Amino acid sequence: QVQLVQSGAEVKKPGASVKVSCKASGYSFTGYYIHWVRQAPGQGLEWMGWINCNSGGTNYAQKFQGRVTMTRDTSIRTVYMELRSLRYDDTAVYYCARDQATVTTPFFDYWGQGTLVTVSS
Amino acid sequence: QSALTQPASVSGSPGQSITISCTATSSDVGGYKYVSWYQQHPGKVPKLMIYDVSNRPSGVSNRFSGSKSGNTASLTISGLQAEDEADYYCSSYTNSDTRVFGGGTKLTVL
Numbered sequence: 001q002v003q004l005v006q007s008g009a010e011v012k013k014p015g016a017s018v019k020v021s022c023k024a025s026g027y028s029f030t031g032y033y034i035h036w037v038r039q040a041p042g043q044g045l046e047w048m049g050w051i052n053c054n055s056g057g058t059n060y061a062q063k064f065q066g067r068v069t070m071t072r073d074t075s076i077r078t079v080y081m082e083l084r085s086l087r088y089d090d091t092a093v094y095y096c097a098r099d100q101a102t103v104t105t106p107f108f109d110y111w112g113q114g115t116l117v118t119v120s121s
Numbered sequence: 122q123s124a125l126t127q128p129a130s131v132s133g134s135p136g137q138s139i140t141i142s143c144t145a146t147s148s149d150v151g152g153y154k155y156v157s158w159y160q161q162h163p164g165k166v167p168k169l170m171i172y173d174v175s176n177r178p179s180g181v182s183n184r185f186s187g188s189k190s191g192n193t194a195s196l197t198i199s200g201l202q203a204e205d206e207a208d209y210y211c212s213s214y215t216n217s218d219t220r221v222f223g224g225g226t227k228l229t230v231l
Contacts, residue, residue, distance in 0.1 A: 035220065037167075044123075044225035045159070045167065045210050059218055095166065106214040107157035107172035114166060 002026040004034075004096050004112035011118045012086050019082040020115045022096030029077040030054040033099040035108065036070065036081045038092040046092075050099060051079055086119045093117075125211055125223035132229040138199040141226045143211030145192040155214035156194040158187060161225075162207045170209075171196060198228070206230040 007021040022034060036048040049060035051070040058070050064083070072079045079096060094115045097108035124147035133139040145153050156174045159167040169178055171187035174194060184199045194213075198205055211223040 037222075044208075045161075045212075045222040047212075047220045047222055050220075061219060097167075100172075101214075105173050106155045106220065107169060107212070108159070108167070109169055109172075109178070111166045111168075 002098070002110045004098065004110055006094075006096060006112040006115045009116040009118070011120060013121055014086055014088060014119055016086050016119075017082060017084040018086060018117050019080055020094050020096075020117065022079045022081070022112050024053075024077045024079070024098070027098075030074060032102055034070075034072070034079045035097045035099055036068075037095045037097055037108075039095070039114075040089065040092040043092075048081070048094075053079065083117075086117075088119050091117065091119045123224050124215070124221045125213060127209075127211060127223040127226045129224070130227045130229065132231055133198075133201045134231045135201055135203065137201050138197060139201060139228065140198075141196045141209050141211075141228070143194045143196070143223050145194075145213065147215075147221075153189065153192055153194065153213060156187070156189060157212045158185075158196045159210045159212065160205075160207045161210065167210065201230055203230050 003025045005023045010018050012018050030053050033050045035050040038046050051058050053072050067084050069082045096112040098110045126144045131139050158171040160170050161167045170185050174189045175187040186197045188195050208225050210225045
């Protein structure tokens with residue numbers, strides 16, 4: 001069955017970087033895009049960007065341009081999201097989600113369990 | 122400010138029907154053909170409920186339906202049940218191959 005398993009919770013200081021992983025199983029890894037979506041405490045979902053797991057191509061939300069990098073390692077079926085220069089308002093649960101766009105149309109059919117990133121001094 | 126506007130909250134009694142709207146405020150949402158809806162219970166992962174405006178994934182109750190008129194998409198839940206109480210988010214594909222979410226709607230079952 002399709003699974004996206006994310007790395008564990010992180011606590012970082014302002015100005016630091018965080019790298020969250022998302023390990024995929026149960027489907028053809030390179031056949032899909034993976035997106036990252038975050039949710040600050042008590043707030044809504046915010047789209048951050050996607051990575052093409054085949055080519056490694058990326059597309060980031062303008063808000064995160066220059067501060068986020070998404071990469072993948074096809075040998076271990078894992079996608080990474082690195083966010084730099086962390087601020088207090090980056091405290092959020094970060095989700096990875098699989099996109100069906102390469103197969104049918106764009107929507108997120110499977111989600112990771114979420115990774116809480118806390119930015120605190 | 123999101124390119125998709127949803128009401129902050131809606132409510133209904135068990136057995137009733139409710140509708141959550143999602144209005145595109147930007148022309149960047151690619152003709153608004155690819156609208157999807159997600160349900161999120163507190164502390165849980167979002168769950169796909171509707172895709173491509175009106176298609177329901179297997180396993181999702183047929184009490185959930187989607188539609189679109191002009192630049193407003195809607196999610197309707199009929200025969201409201203206590204378990205439907207959750208946050209609901211619409212999402213759309215955009216012309217620049219990005220995605221956008223609405224601000225979310227909190228559904229309260231009275």
